[in-house]
Ligand SMILES: Cc1cc2nc3c(=O)[nH]c(=O)nc-3n(C[C@H](O)[C@H](O)[C@H](O)COP(=O)(O)OP(=O)(O)OC[C@H]3O[C@@H](n4cnc5c(N)ncnc54)[C@H](O)[C@@H]3O)c2cc1C
Ligand SMILES: *[C@@H]1O[C@H](CO)[C@@H](O)[C@H](O)[C@H]1NC(C)=O
């Protein structure tokens with residue numbers, strides 16, 4: 001009779017073994033993006049888990065021993081009696097038998113284990129016992145994850161519940177011998193039950209943390225998935241139930257995740273210090289971290305800087321989508337058209353439609369977003385690849401000898417294999433790299449920006465239309481212009497104004513404010529005045545003109561300028577964020593090919609070669625654009641306006657007339673650039689020559705830039 005018990009013993013023991021054996025090693029420290037809970041050690045400590053497994057195996061063998069001894073007892077062999085009495089622990093070994101609750105317990109363990117094995121196979125190598133979101137994960141909603149939100153938790157709880165049921169059943173060796181047999185047995189039994197409660201509590205306390213982590217990482221995707229999986233069961237979040245009728249627990253492991261896009265990693269990994277954690281610095285941190293390098297960002301501010309609106313042109317959208325932000329970008333507004341309006345009269349002069357097919361050609365959407373949102377998103381991305389972002393840390397200088405190092409304002413010096421200077425237009429590192437003084441001259445113009453809540457704006461019927469259709473109107477005036485666009489529930493409105501009107505002097509930078517009343521807007525379109533004066537203060541960004549930076553790489557090839565430190569732009573340019581992120585993408589792709597430290601100068605020179613021309617081209621376009629929109633009254637301006645009026649009649653396709661057609665072609669070229677492909681092309685052309693040098697063929701190539709001729713030679 002008790003022989004029938006054997007399959008159930010086997011089921012319970014093997015089931016529990018499978019359910020508590022990790023299919024993959026734990027994620028690396030940098031990948032632990034979900035904070036561990038206080039009971040985490042109960043769940044993840046291998047020592048604890050292995051001890052637990054050993055106890056179950058011992059109990060299983062004891063039970064088998066008793067059954068075996070019992071079978072043999074008819075022959076009264078002294079051997080079997082000795083075994084049975086040794087395992088009896090003072091209890092009643094003959095009461096060890098098969099009971100319905102024992103069978104049920106074993107059934108629970110087996111079904112829990114099978115559910116978990118299904119989860120292991122669905123998630124493959126992304127299933128780890130430690131909570132964490134590793135690099136390049138994606139939300140998995142298939143297989144068991146399509147049934148309920150956290151099947152592996154359900155499985156774990158089923159298995160633990162089953163084993164408790166099994167060992168706690170009358171007829172089990174534990175109850176009949178150990179528990180009933182002695183005081184010590186009772187103490188053991190009760191402490192064991194307590195421990196199991198702690199494990200279950202550990203599982204439960206993880207639910208929230210993991211939900212938060214998944215939500216942080218996957219945003220809308222996770223919210224939608226979670227809502228679907230709980231709504232379908234008609235229960236609130238965290239209390240839903242699965243088809244089996246057992247509680248739905250959040251996947252204990254790294255569940256629900258899968259890689260995004262595959263990005264190659266460098267075979268040779270280096271330490272990188274990034275000076276400045278703005279758009280450019282954070283984007284570089286992500287791109288370099290993704291290529292496998294160890295990155296630390298040093299940012300002088302506390303990190304929460306307030307910006308205004310940023311325009312995200314198509315090929316930046318493309319990069320961000322490849323970086324896994326597609327869903328976040330869906331929440332942004334798409335720019336539909338640009339209306340050109342006379343600042344003086346308020347008349348509409350022309351319309352430029354951002355046609356779907358034209359943008360499609362350029363490969364992405366033209367979006368309007370908030371600076372702060374882009375900043376936060378890139379910050380999160382940087383952390384997701386293990387980059388460390390140190391705030392409130394001001395860099396005073398950098399140097400390359402004897403090793404690349406960074407001096408901080410507090411006296412500390414940090415060293416790295418590569419220093420990336422992303423400290424913006426007012427860079428303190430630029431002159432060290434170029435070894436010449438970069439002149440800064442006053443442009444005589446300043447940007448004034450207000451952020452107006454949409455709900456306030458729509459109360460003025462004449463202004464409401466600008467807010468309701470995502471568009472980017474430009475008011476063109478004599479030596480000045482204005483433009484605005486909606487960013488979520490706010491409206492970013494900027495004026496580009498000559499300093500001759502407002503003699504108040506102000507320092508350069510993005511955190512300077514002034515009262516809006518200092519501008520006299522009464523001679524202009526009254527809507528501009530009303531909109532601007534809705535807010536009491538404006539952000540005041542002075543435009544300082546800087547020389548073109550010829551050298552982006554220092555003589556050692558290990559200190560590199562990126563973003564506005566390398567190519568200062570007119571503030572509020574269409575392409576400002578885009579240029580900085582493109583830099584990052586190109587740098588990341590090049591650095592993913594790094595095979596040795598000696599190769600570093602080749603790659604940094606390659607970066608300059610790839611990026612400088614494009615940035616100059618874009619900057620020239622932005623400047624000629626600015627002069628086009630701020631023309632003084634005269635013959636030229638009349639021609640411009642005539643051309644624009646033509647666009648009102650014919651639309652963009654038929655813009656054949658000179659200046660505007662050229663303008664559009666420029667815009668198109670700016671929009672259609674593909675940073676990753678451009679750098680991969682470069683690598684195919686030049687990178688392999690560098691390899692030849694390394695492999696000892698004696699072929700040396702120095703990358704040509706416009707300041708240095710190609711210099712090849714046999715050594
Ligand atoms: C606060 C802020 C708000 C902005 N808002 C807008 C906007 O609304 N619209 C728009 O079009 N553009 C905005 N820009 C500009 C835009 O970010 C840039 O034009 C472009 O993205 C290039 O960025 P960058 O990273 O090269 O330089 P920046 O954006 O200038 O970033 C440079 C970073 O380096 C840090 N830094 C500077 N010096 C040091 C130092 N010595 N040590 C450590 N850290 C240092 C700065 O604090 C800053 O975070 C803003 C920039 C900033 C800094
Ligand atoms: C200086 O600042 C850095 C970064 O903020 C910090 O790690 C370091 O400990 C500081 N050093 C001193 C001496 O305070």
Ligand SMILES: *[C@@H]1O[C@H](CO)[C@@H](O)[C@H](O)[C@H]1NC(C)=O
Pocket residue numbers: 439547
């Ligand atoms: C920068 O300033 C120096 C010294 O005033 C001057 O000689 C040089 O020509 C300037 N460079 C440019 C590009 O204006």
Ligand SMILES: *[C@@H]1O[C@H](CO)[C@@H](O)[C@H](O)[C@H]1NC(C)=O
Pocket residue numbers: 338474574575618621622625629666667670
């Ligand atoms: C030039 O200005 C137009 C609108 O005036 C704008 O659409 C375009 O993006 C600008 N060009 C560049 C290169 O930024």
Ligand SMILES: CC(=O)N[C@H]1CO[C@H](CO)[C@@H](O)[C@@H]1O
Pocket residue numbers: 314315318361362363364671672673674677
């Ligand atoms: C999204 C995207 O890649 N769009 C365009 C970017 O530019 C390249 C050309 O460099 C086009 O081929 C892409 O279609």
